[in-house]
Amino acid sequence: DAGITQSPRHKVTETGTPVTLRCHQTENHRYMYWYRQDPGHGLRLIHYSYGVKDTDKGEVSDGYSVSRSKTEDFLLTLESATSSQTSVYFCAIRGQGQVRAEAFFGQGTRLTVV
């Protein structure tokens, strides 16, 4: 299995509080992604990174920010959590040897905003 770890695995938080999810990789992959998965929507891209300090928005980036200060870590922050951000969040990595190759996914973080 690819070395990718998400933390925490589960979190319950209150509306209006900031939340940070962490994705850590040991594979030295260039690309890192944050997706959310909701019933009826499949996976939707929130933000992605193509290098240290290089990030860009995905399809559903409103209310989220990211940071990548080193190759191995990609942080997703919900600045002020809302109930609509209750979801399962997946981190993925890609592009060690060949950039346009397969992605490896973490096990997911189940976030509940109450």
Place this chain on the structure above:
Amino acid sequence: SQQGEEDPQALSIQEGENATMNCSYKTSINNLQWYRQNSGRGLVHLILIRSNEREKHSGRLRVTLDTSKKSSSLLITASRAADTASYFCATDPLEGYSTLTFGKGTMLLVSP
């Protein structure tokens, strides 16, 4: 908006039968990939097909790609109960940074 759309949304078959899932997409692609997700788990890569390829095989999996119709199909032959999962197609765009855009998936149930 999402790039890939899988069809059907759900598929129920018996062990030993073949399962076919289809994916349609909208823009030009570098490659198309299929992933599997077991309940409560992360996605696992199954197979990648490049835009200049028409068919690819991996074990019991067969993937076809028709770029003129912007569609792909995944065939699982001789299905097993362990194949029960959700299957997603993902497209890698021809231009720009290498992102993967996923469809909504097909839920496959294989009954013993």
